[in-house]
Amino acid sequence: MTEQQTNSNSTAEEATRTYEVRTFGCQMNVHDSERLSGLLENAGLNRKPEEREDEVADVVVFNTCAVRENADNKLYGNLGILKNIKAERPTMQIAVGGCLAQKDRDSILKKAPWVDVVFGTHNIGSLPTLLARSEHNKKAELEILESLDVFPSTLPTRRESVYAGWVSISVGCNNTCTFCIVPSLRGKERDRRPGEILAEIQALVDDGGIEVTLLGQNVNSYGVEFGDRLAFGKLLRACGEIQGLERVRFTSPHPAAFTDDVIEAMSQTPNVMPQLHMPLQSGSDKVLKDMRRSYRSKKFLGILDKVREQIPNAAITTDIIVGFPGETEEDFQATMDVVEASRFASAFTFQYSKRPGTPAATLEDQLPKAVVQERYERLTALQDRISKEENAKQLGRTVEIMVTEQSGRKSEETHRMAGRGQDQRLVHFSVPAGAPTPRPGDLVTLPITEVAAFHLVSDPSLEQFELRRSRAGDAWDRAQAESCGVPSIGTSSTAGRANLGMPTLKVRS
DSSP states (O other), X not given: OOHHHHHHHHHHHHHTOEEEEEEOSSHHHHHHHHXXXXXXXXXTOEEOOTTOTTSOOSEEEEEEOOSSTTHHHHHHHHHHHHHHHHHHOTTOEEEEEEHHHHHHTTHHHHHOTTOOEEEOTXXXXXXXXXXXXXXXXXXXXXXXXXXXXXXXXXXXXXXXXXXEEEEEOEESOOOOOXXXXXXXXXXXXXXXXXXXXXXXXXXXXXXXXXXXEEEOTXXXXXXXXXXXXXXXXXXXXXXXXXXXXXXXXXXXXXXXXXXXXXXXXXXXXXXXXXXXXXOOBOSOHXXXXXXXXXXXXXXXXXXXXXXXXXXXTOEXXXXXXXXXXXXXXXXXXXXXXXXHHHTOSEXXXXXXXXXXXXXXXXXXXXXXXXXXXXXXXXXXXXXXXXXXXXXXXXXXXXXXXXXXXXXXXXXXXXXXXXXXXXXXXXXXXXXXXXXXXXXXXXXXXXXXXXXXXXXEEEOOOGGGOEEEOOHHHHHHHHHHHHHTTOOOTTOXXXXXXXXXXXXXXXXXX
């Protein structure tokens, strides 16, 4: 056999290898996983088909979170399941990256020596090289950097959605919240230049996307690296100038850095959606001080008042931690009072979990689990009531929703589809007899006919149902055709979703 034939066979074999990325954690992790998928596809691997649910891919990548108490248990539980599979398939490779990898480093290889690659939050672009090196050297590869080598947004991407996408505007965080380990794992804040961000958004729109969510650990402090405290408001206004971009969202801001200029930019820019995720964490000023959250409840409520004054229909959501060390019943009641006053559309509520390496982990007065659980149940009951009351105000309203690929758990019984309103509320809707069926990415206008605590329902008549077929729906059709190998009018020359929305950007030094 000639060398050329050997290389050809090797390439064919490599092309048949499959990968899967398993993601734990926040939106930043999910977006990083899109980068990891893009890198692996650029390296010649194919994504494991969804219909082969029971199979394990040839390369399994865990993109981990270190925020929650059970994050490491979840990882090692999954690694334990793969141990025997890897023993039967020696060519299978396992990689662990993300925040937990950055934190635990070589302890992962000590606890799970069958892992092939461990990489951190600062060098996700190294994954294909590390996998190849591990395969060649027949040993595990560990590479953890202390600072960013390449801005993640310059890497290849396989976006999970063709009609909506995340765009990172910064990485890292300059805050020192005592409960949070993220700054030590992702480093100080680094901001992308506005031109790079807008170029990526434009490329996403050119590929058919009509919605973007701007991402950052502290998204509204954007501009701190290049000295422009009004940069985030300017960026929102610039997004309003992009033709074809219909929906702009962002997460997560910090109340201490939230300015009147950002509120004005939100209200004055038509494609910035009437939705705001504003983390409260606690309604007690004492607890906020212990958390090193540089705002107090009065300021937080004042921001909400200003937002609702300029954007009356805004849906505001939040994050809350229950049971922070030293939290008294009086402190907890202060949180309940602020939640009652804030009228959040929904809230992500968490029981405090001690994370090694954070200042809060060494504080005295760690609360008993039973106390935290009881307070958590009281808070979630309050927020569930408020959510349902706020949703009840939507009854009878006519809303425009963007159809999503995901449907509800009961969709087979109800035959309803699902979508998100401009305020990000989830709407399950039926398509009346005689009406055309919308595609994911299309926009539908219809009345809200029923409400619940966590979603809205619309069962419109034919006269009440209005469908607007969109470029995003066309993009979804093209992606479906490409995945089936069927030519489609307007189909991109690049099959699949790799690199969707990614311009060629200069790597920052």
